[in-house]
Amino acid sequence: MxxxxxxxxxxxxxxxxxxDSTATSQKPSHVIDGVAEYLSSSYANIHRGSYDISEQSEKLYVESKEIVAKNIGAENWREIIYTANSTYALNLLAQSIWRTWILKKWDKVLVSIVEHHANVVPWLILKEDYGIEVEYIEINDDYTLDMDDLSQRLDDKVKIVSLAHVSNTTGQIFDLEKVNKLLDEKYSPHPTPLPEGEGKTAVSHLISGETDWRQWQKRPLFIVDGSQSVPHFAVDVKKIGCDAMFFTGHKVFADSGIGVLWAKEELLNELKPIFSGWGAIGRVEQESFTHSTTLPDKFEPGTPNLSGAVSLLKAFEYIESIGxxxxxxxxxxxxxxxxxxxxxxxxxxxxxxxxxxxxxxxxxxxxxxxxxxxxxxxxxxxxxxxxxxxxxxxxxxxxxxxxxxxxxxxxxxxxxxxxxxxxxxxxxxxxxxxx
Ligand SMILES: Cc1ncc(COP(=O)(O)O)c(C=O)c1O
The missing domain is CATH 3.90.1150.10 (Aspartate Aminotransferase, domain 1)
Incomplete structure (x- = not known):
């Protein structure tokens, strides 16, 4: 067929x-029928029911994350956070990064000049509200990323490098492994000896006030907008070497209203989420509450987009089914x-x-x-x-x-x-x- x-x-x-598939992709029968089947046979809220259909629903939700994790080379499904779309994913990440003090006033975020607004505006919000700086990396005449320009801009003020994997206007694939290599060369990961304490990460030292993490973790966070790569070719976050990546379900055969934020587990553990509520909290009292420390719950307050998650599961099943x-x-x-x-x-x-x-x-x-x-x-x-x-x-x-x-x-x-x-x-x- x-x-x-x-x-x-x-x-x-x-x-x-x-x-017009760059705007959104059409949906295969496997996704349409799969979502209809879910809604008519096992739809129920997750995390809270001990009855059959709730358990089936929960199982599908986790299977959805497992297939996403497998397809992007994530370590495990707990690193997969569901959001509404790419735009929400980066807004969530950028604000959570600010809340965790990974950025401070005058620090720089580098993006490329070809970025979709989704990878520009969340940083401009931080510029407007808190005075960070946003700089644009040039491209060459053949629309590849200008690595010399990037290299010259990489100084101690740069805390984030956030790049599209593929431009939604030029269709150009940026060589992100090369970017990762350059970041490794430019920033020695541990210029001063690591503080005592197995397993402690940069940000926890900052939070506990033990040391300024910038003194020993100088490499900027490397974030990738995978919105136009995941729909078109196999993406492996480990191979790229990035710290976080996001994409949107509707461009990869799934329904709209479901997006993916992936980040390394140690980064997710450190980040303070910008949103919270049921499912993402520990205990709530009249004057205070505690955050959940469990991944991915900590970043997913409220009822998630359950049928969207199923559509993403079906979308990746579809890709597997065609070879x-x-x-x-x-x-x-x-x-x-x-x-x-x-x-x-x-x-x-x-x-x-x-x-x-x-x-x-x-x-x-x-x-x-x-x-x-x-x-x-x-x-x-x-x-x-x-x-x-x-x-x-x-x-x-x-x-x-x-x-x-x-x-x-x-x-x-x-x-x-x-x-x-x-x-x-x-x-x-x-x-x-x-x-
Ligand atoms: C490269 C890129 N990033 C981000 C987005 C935003 O996706 P969404 O509208 O689903 O948030 C798009 C959508 O066109 C895109 O092409």
Whole structure:
């Protein structure tokens, strides 16, 4: 069976050409049916019932985290925190980092110039409220990360380096292992002897006031926005060497309203969560309460998005069922090759992104001089073709490029070469008719 047949939206709308998967992915039957089955057979709240369906529900919730942990190379499922989406995940992490005093006034956060707003605004909030600094790392002409610029910016004030794995505008994959290596080279992990005390981590020393942890743990925290990598290729947080990573379920075949924050267990243990409430607390008295110390509960107050968690479980089961990430990458790579070839033959289109098929995914942001991107996207929409027009939640980057109106066509495994042919045919017509 073709991959497309497994996505009911294409039966509901025959002829639909969906090229907006960077915004959100379509859902396979396995996810849709899996969630329906859960809601009709074992839905109940978790953590609090000793009856069968509550236990089944809890089991699925944990299985969901297990499959996520397995697919991103996490140590165990307790390192997986569920949030509403990527945006909430980084807001939660950034505010919790501030609450734990890992950052202080004048400290710096480095992000790249291509970041989605989700990896900019949470840091700008800390800048506005507490006076931290946010700096932007440049990119090279081929849209790769400018490692020299990064290297020059890495000083003792830098406490966080937070980077997209893949840009949602250029489709470029950043070489994060190289970034990790540079961080290792620049920051000796223990410049002064470790204080006494097995198992004590940097932040607990700060909290207990025993020492300034910066004196002996100088390396900045390395955070990765995996929102556009996890949907497209196998991501391994251990291989990257990052401290935390987040992504959003709806771009990887799951439902909207479920996001993932992963961080190393020792970091999660140290962080003081910004939110709390039922499920995330120990004891509550009239004047005070205690936080839960159990992971992941400590970061998940209230009833979680249970069906969202099941949808994520089903989404990763689906990926495994088609032959895993290996197969997914192969399908997408063929589509990327095909699109790049077509682009070569369409001189009217100015691509904002690299042309190296080995270091990009199927996200193509472009503009046509003299034709407004909204006119192009409307023309395409009238022909049953879905793309995105605008600034793609990356306004600092669009400003940097001097292009405020662009179109973005993006691919996923349910697309075909026929979809791409049709897109280029209608786009040529649009250019001819609208210019
Ligand atoms: C790279 C990147 N980061 C973060 C996000 C935000 O995802 P969400 O809207 O699900 O929070 C997106 C969504 O487009 C994205 O592409």
């Amino acid at each position: 073709s991959i497309k047949k497994g996505f009911p939206i294409f039966q509901t709308h025959p002829g639909l050409i969906y090229l 895993g990430y290996e197969k997914l990458e192969k399908i997408e790579q063929e589509l990327v090759d095909y699109t790049l070839e077509k682009l070569e033959n369409t001189p009217d289109i100015q691509l904002i992104g690299g042309k190296d098929k080995n270091t990009r995914v199927g996200v193509f942001t472009f503009y046509v001089p003299a034709v407004h991107s909204f006119d192009i996207s409307d023309y395409l929409a009238d022909n049953n073709i879905c793309v995105r027009a605008g600034q793609h939640c990356a306004e600092p980057f669009m400003e940097h490029e001097g292009q405020h109106h662009t179109c973005r066509m993006s691919l996923h495994i349910y697309n075909t070469t026929e979809d791409i042919d049709k897109f280029f045919e209608v786009l040529s017509n649009a250019i001819n008719d609208l210019r």
